[in-house]
Amino acid sequence: MHDRKDRIEELGADVVFVAFDEPDELRAKLVAGVDLAFPLAYDPARESYGRWGLQRSPWWKIWLDPGVWKAYARLLASGERLRGGGTDALQLGGDFVVAADGTVVYARPQERDDRPPVGELLRAVKELGS
Amino acid sequence: MSQPPRVGSPAPPLDLPTLDGGRVGLDGPRERPVIVSFLRHAG
Numbered sequence: 001m002h003d004r005k006d007r008i009e010e011l012g013a014d015v016v017f018v019a020f021d022e023p024d025e026l027r028a029k030l031v032a033g034v035d036l037a038f039p040l041a042y043d044p045a046r047e048s049y050g051r052w053g054l055q056r057s058p059w060w061k062i063w064l065d066p067g068v069w070k071a072y073a074r075l076l077a078s079g080e081r082l083r084g085g086g087t088d089a090l091q092l093g094g095d096f097v098v099a100a101d102g103t104v105v106y107a108r109p110q111e112r113d114d115r116p117p118v119g120e121l122l123r124a125v126k127e128l129g130s
Numbered sequence: 131m132s133q134p135p136r137v138g139s140p141a142p143p144l145d146l147p148t149l150d151g152g153r154v155g156l157d158g159p160r161e162r163p164v165i166v167s168f169l170r171h172a173g
Contacts (some may be wrong), residue, residue: 014153041146053134093168
């Protein structure tokens, strides 16, 4: 994460993570023992998720997705233990790049449990400077 | 429920507290672009 932070700072961008779990839940599960490289905002009411058009997935898109099970298998193989599903396993996220003038220059709302490669986000930032 | 913002459209509002006691927002002019990542659950 910190290598990525250096790269992102080289490109002159900021990063904000937004989560919908309660702050105590985030401290216990997501960031326990982690030196956060970027601000982590919280929005348990999920108003920002609604404003940004991020929906809840139908259950079958998550739980019948082989990619989800492969991801769990990878985590277990790497020694991670499975934890509870948080407050809502069906809420989807998304990744966006917003230019300094407030215009969206990259938008990837999730349709299933996937995320774009970091390089894709960095390319969108880099193109702003070219 | 709104639709996700499209490329070329203005970013929807964002003004939230952060775990370290600060706030983040997109209101007003910025000097730098920002990557906004909405996470799924913390589990």
